[in-house]
Amino acid sequence: MAPATLSFNESSDLTDFVINQGHGVKGLSEVGLKALPKQYIHPREERIDEADILPQASIPVIDMSKWDDAEVSKSICDAAENWGFFQVVNHCVPLEVLDRVKAATHRFFGLSAEEKKKYSKELSPSNNVRFGTSFNTQAEKALEWKDYLSLFYVSDDEASALWPTACKDEVLEYMKSSEVLIKQLLQVLMKGLNVREIDETKEKILMGSLRTNLNYYPICPNPELTVGVGRHSDVSTLTVLLQDDIGGLYVRANDGESWIHVPPINGSLVINIGDALQILSNGKYRSVEHCVIANGSKNRISVPIFVNPRPHEIICPLPEVLANGQKPVYKQVLYSDYVKHFFRKAHDGKKTVDFAKLSN
Ligand SMILES: COc1cc(/C=C/C(=O)SCCNC(=O)CCNC(=O)[C@H](O)C(C)(C)COP(=O)(O)OP(=O)(O)OC[C@H]2O[C@@H](n3cnc4c(N)ncnc43)[C@H](O)[C@@H]2OP(=O)(O)O)ccc1O
Numbered sequence: 001m002a003p004a005t006l007s008f009n010e011s012s013d014l015t016d017f018v019i020n021q022g023h024g025v026k027g028l029s030e031v032g033l034k035a036l037p038k039q040y041i042h043p044r045e046e047r048i049d050e051a052d053i054l055p056q057a058s059i060p061v062i063d064m065s066k067w068d069d070a071e072v073s074k075s076i077c078d079a080a081e082n083w084g085f086f087q088v089v090n091h092c093v094p095l096e097v098l099d100r101v102k103a104a105t106h107r108f109f110g111l112s113a114e115e116k117k118k119y120s121k122e123l124s125p126s127n128n129v130r131f132g133t134s135f136n137t138q139a140e141k142a143l144e145w146k147d148y149l150s151l152f153y154v155s156d157d158e159a160s161a162l163w164p165t166a167c168k169d170e171v172l173e174y175m176k177s178s179e180v181l182i183k184q185l186l187q188v189l190m191k192g193l194n195v196r197e198i199d200e201t202k203e204k205i206l207m208g209s210l211r212t213n214l215n216y217y218p219i220c221p222n223p224e225l226t227v228g229v230g231r232h233s234d235v236s237t238l239t240v241l242l243q244d245d246i247g248g249l250y251v252r253a254n255d256g257e258s259w260i261h262v263p264p265i266n267g268s269l270v271i272n273i274g275d276a277l278q279i280l281s282n283g284k285y286r287s288v289e290h291c292v293i294a295n296g297s298k299n300r301i302s303v304p305i306f307v308n309p310r311p312h313e314i315i316c317p318l319p320e321v322l323a324n325g326q327k328p329v330y331k332q333v334l335y336s337d338y339v340k341h342f343f344r345k346a347h348d349g350k351k352t353v354d355f356a357k358l359s360n
């Protein structure tokens with residue numbers, strides 16, 4: 001337990017408490033700070049201005065109960081092309097599974113700093129299990145108000161041996177129960193690109209690896225001065241995101257300036273297209289910039305499953321997409337190089353995808 005009140009005389013004291021001692025921003029939130037530490041203050045242009053929110057707009061909500069009907073398939077492909085984000089309801093992931101993984105997320109973050117620190121970059125028994133705070137504390141000019149646990153799936157045995165007991169069974173259950181939904185979505189999206197069948201080779205490119213993150217956004221003093229997660233697009237093929245009932249996720253509108261809120265819908269899952277699918281589809285399906293605001297009165301959690309190519313796959317526009325004569329916009333890149341490029345910088349909107357762009 002962190003002490004009830006604490007003051008940080010030096011900037012290095014705060015970094016030590018949050019990062020090195022493993023208290024995270026959750027620990028900082030719980031010491032009862034009156035004001036946001038300066039390390040978390042973001043420039044005005046990186047925060048969401050109330051005036052830039054489109055209150056009437058919303059991303060599509062798609063009923064998955066008849067997922068392979070032509071009309072539903074069309075709405076999925078349209079959403080991937082025009083919004084990059086949609087919510088699904090009446091999907092096949094049992095609601096109890098979602099409740100269990102949310103409870104497990106609270107259980108993990110409720111552990112002591114000492115316990116969570118065992119999964120930090122420095123101490124974790126594997127690169128595939130990582131507890132951290134913000135996004136990339138080395139590269140960031142201002143820190144983000146979020147703690148996370150990131151779990152890269154290799155095998156049941158590895159998960160059983162290395163993932164934290166507080167959440168491993170529930171994360172595995174959530175990941176495995178989502179596989180049917182992931183396959184349904186990819187089948188529909190591939191049909192929209194004239195890919196008739198997802199064979200073994202395509203499966204490795206589209207869904208060869210899964211990473212599940214548990215995100216924790218604690219109550220923040222001065223939430224208007226910081227961000228929960230800065231502007232970014234995911235580097236996945238697609239992301240399946242479970243959020244709780246607090247809200248705070250915003251998606252970039254098509255005008256490139258405004259933001260649209262993604263309202264929590266009980267039992268729904270948010271789906272977004274990632275950079276890998278934007279590249280594979282030669283830009284037809286769009287990975288869209290998004291961010292999360294901080295909250296002044298409530299703790300929030302979210303649990304994204306990042307569906308990715310295998311790290312050693314080469315990604316580039318699919319031959320089926322280029323068959324009609326369109327010019328490739330992206331070059332061949334090794335997916336793990338692409339992901340490393342993303343992780344080595346601070347969040348910077350949609351800039352990661354430039355790494356794969358052909359220069360005419
Ligand atoms: C955390 O806040 C986030 C996260 C996100 C995530 C969005 C996504 O779309 S995640 C999906 C990414 N795809 C994959 O993970 C599948 C492919 N995986 C790989 O290719 C590899 O596992 C790897 C990620 C490249 C790591 O390979 P490894 O050989 O172990 O390389 P390292 O040298 O350890 O790491 C490279 C570099 O990245 C940093 N890093 C690694 N894992 C994470 C992680 N889970 N979270 C944060 N950072 C990570 C690592 O520190 C290294 O950087 P250095 O500077 O230390 O060299 C969206 C938004 C968020 O706010």
Ligand SMILES: O=C(O)CCC(=O)C(=O)O
Nearest residue numbers: 215229243249292302304
């Ligand atoms: O917490 C959320 O709603 C979104 C988090 C996110 O964008 C991410 O983890 O990539």
Ligand SMILES: [Fe+2]
Nearest residue numbers: 232233234290
């Ligand atoms: Fe994201």
